Amino acid sequence: MLKTHVAARFTALAASALALALTASAATPPAPHWVATWATSPVFASNTTGKFDAAAPDGITLRQIVHLSIGGSSFRIQFTNEFGTADLKISAASLATVGAAGALTSTAMPVTFGGHASVTIPAGAMMVSDPVSLKAAPLSDVAVSLFLPSQTIDAMTLHSFADTTSYRVPGNSVTAPALTDPKTFTTWMFLKGIAADAPAxxxxxxxxxxxxxxxxxxxxxxxxxxxxxxxxxxxxxxxxxxxxxxxxxxxxxxxxxxxxxxxxxxxxxxxxxxxxxxxxxxxxxxxxxxxxxxxxxxxxxxxxxxxxxxxxxxxxxxxxxxxxxxxxxxxxxxxxxxxxxxxxxxxxxxxxxxxxxxxxxxxxxxxxxxxxxxxxxxxxxxxxxxxxxxxxxxxxxxxxxxxxxxxxxx
Known part of the structure; x- marks a missing residue:
């Protein structure tokens, strides 16, 4: 009788442990598998003449267009200040799919860093964003918009020849569906890459x-x-x-x-x-x-x-x-x-x-x-x-x- 009781108790404990394990497994999503879907190689560029108007009183929004290779529904963006000589302040950023002239074709999804909308990237450093939920197809274009508050930037970190038109406007327009009277440029500034959460x-x-x-x-x-x-x-x-x-x-x-x-x-x-x-x-x-x-x-x-x-x-x-x-x-x-x-x-x-x-x-x-x-x-x-x-x-x-x-x- 004792043996039967012990066996029954062991069976019950084992069943409970298995149920807990299955519950934990079901509740734990698989770890993200991040894969580069777009990247570029930044270099140093001097801005001592102030040609890039980072010190404008209202700050500046950069809406930069990049072409993805693989698609996905969750992305991380890598920003860079590796050639900077001072902190780079980003007050807000977003990611969205994009059409002609920088007009967004989806809701601008906020980009955060450790849960915060703003980030300061030290001179010589790079920062990776939190995952951003956005559905983007393979071979599609997305817009990375970032708002730089007024600041002095003497040393730029950029990719000189993007052969892709991007846009900039005064003030904070990172969530604006379309930009009003934007200026255009053909470099990628302060961007290093985008990774997609992809299959194993x-x-x-x-x-x-x-x-x-x-x-x-x-x-x-x-x-x-x-x-x-x-x-x-x-x-x-x-x-x-x-x-x-x-x-x-x-x-x-x-x-x-x-x-x-x-x-x-x-x-x-x-x-x-x-x-x-x-x-x-x-x-x-x-x-x-x-x-x-x-x-x-x-x-x-x-x-x-x-x-x-x-x-x-x-x-x-x-x-x-x-x-x-x-x-x-x-x-x-x-x-x-x-x-x-x-x-x-x-x-x-x-x-x-x-x-x-x-x-x-x-x-x-x-x-x-x-x-x-x-x-x-x-x-x-x-x-x-x-x-x-x-x-x-x-x-x-x-x-x-x-x-x-x-x-x-x-």
């Missing part, structure tokens, strides 16, 4: 490079950069539509020396390792290292192909330590560009040979082969040349994005 199998692809990855000379407001073309293809494929794109291209950037922004080795942790959900990396950079080093009229910061290869190997090693696959993209043609030279072309060919056959990368994307003129392999195919013989035009970017084998991302 979602991940991000970082595209790390210079102006060609940044989409220089593509048509403004059309999202014709090669990473945008890739993002659209990923969304059209059921096996890859949970992959986001974080475009970390900076016009003029170099692998081994600072110029426009920190060199690639220096910014690697910020722009790659710190990106939420990153699983893949595409590297395409070195043409500015080569061009300036071998410039026939004014060479500076000399480098060799071997030094660039050592730099690539460093990036690969650091990425692999974090479980990130790295794909090397060959350098596109530049014969005819202002800083081209026979010695520089030889260096480009040596670097491309390493990318293709060195065995260091996890895969190869041969942009050189896609864009070169078969009759003059050192130069762009005329149909893809923007006219400066260094950057593609829209058709060239389209060809680059369409040439990428989606089987790499599996």
């Amino acid at each position: 199998n979602a991940a991000s692809i970082v595209t790390l490079g210079d102006s060609i990855t940044d989409g220089a000379l593509s048509t403004r407001d059309t999202n014709h950069r090669w990473p945008d073309v890739l993002a659209a293809r990923l969304q059209a494929n059921a096996a890859t539509r949970n992959l986001g794109i974080a475009n970390e291209g900076i016009g003029g950037n170099r692998v081994l020396h600072d110029t426009t922004g920190p060199n690639m080795l220096a910014r690697f942790d910020r722009d790659v390792i710190a990106q939420p959900g990153v699983k893949y990396l595409v590297v395409m950079e070195a043409i500015n290292d080569i061009g300036h080093s071998f410039d026939p009229s004014k060479p500076y910061d000399p480098i060799t192909a071997d030094e660039l290869i050592v730099g690539y190997k460093q990036l690969i090693e650091r990425a692999h330590e974090h479980g990130i696959k790295v794909f090397g993209a060959t350098l596109t043609p530049y014969v005819g560009a202002k800083y081209q030279s026979p010695a520089g072309e030889a260096a480009r060919q040596a670097v491309n040979e390493f990318i293709r056959h060195g065995g260091a990368f996890d895969g190869v994307i041969d942009f050189d082969q896609v864009t070169r003129d078969p009759a003059n392999p050192g130069a762009f195919l005329p149909a893809y040349d923007s006219g400066d013989h260094l950057h593609p035009k829209d058709a060239g970017y389209k060809a680059m994005g369409e040439s990428i084998d989606l089987k790499l991302f599996r």
Whole structure:
């Protein structure tokens, strides 16, 4: 009888414990899985002349337009003051879907920081917002609006060439459905990235490079950069539509020396390792290292192909330590560009040979082969040349994005 009583009591306790566990499990939502759906690479810009009117008495609202890769219903925004020399004060911010001329197509959802509407970002720092509830489709545009109270900003943190029109007005208009008589600008100010709460199998692809990855000379407001073309293809494929794109291209950037922004080795942790959900990396950079080093009229910061290869190997090693696959993209043609030279072309060919056959990368994307003129392999195919013989035009970017084998991302 005692054994029966003990067994019954044990069974009851076990059942109660199981019920409690199931109740707790049902009551606890899954942890968010944050994946970068948009990103940019900020640089320093001086504002000592006061061209950016941050000290206006009524403050200023910036409504900045960005193009998402994957969609979602919950997002976090990363704001940055990393190149600032003083605190950056943000009194209010919002996130909404957006249409023409910065007009909102959804309710402006408030952006908070630890539950507070305002935040002060110290000089040299970045801040991530609380999750923001907003339904936004893949490949859609959203508006990040922020109100900066009157303050002195001598050192700006911005992405210089957004090729996307954004808007600013005096006063606090972060929730206004439309802005009255806004001024336009084509930089991204104080923004670093947006992450979506995505399914567990979602991940991000970082595209790390210079102006060609940044989409220089593509048509403004059309999202014709090669990473945008890739993002659209990923969304059209059921096996890859949970992959986001974080475009970390900076016009003029170099692998081994600072110029426009920190060199690639220096910014690697910020722009790659710190990106939420990153699983893949595409590297395409070195043409500015080569061009300036071998410039026939004014060479500076000399480098060799071997030094660039050592730099690539460093990036690969650091990425692999974090479980990130790295794909090397060959350098596109530049014969005819202002800083081209026979010695520089030889260096480009040596670097491309390493990318293709060195065995260091996890895969190869041969942009050189896609864009070169078969009759003059050192130069762009005329149909893809923007006219400066260094950057593609829209058709060239389209060809680059369409040439990428989606089987790499599996």
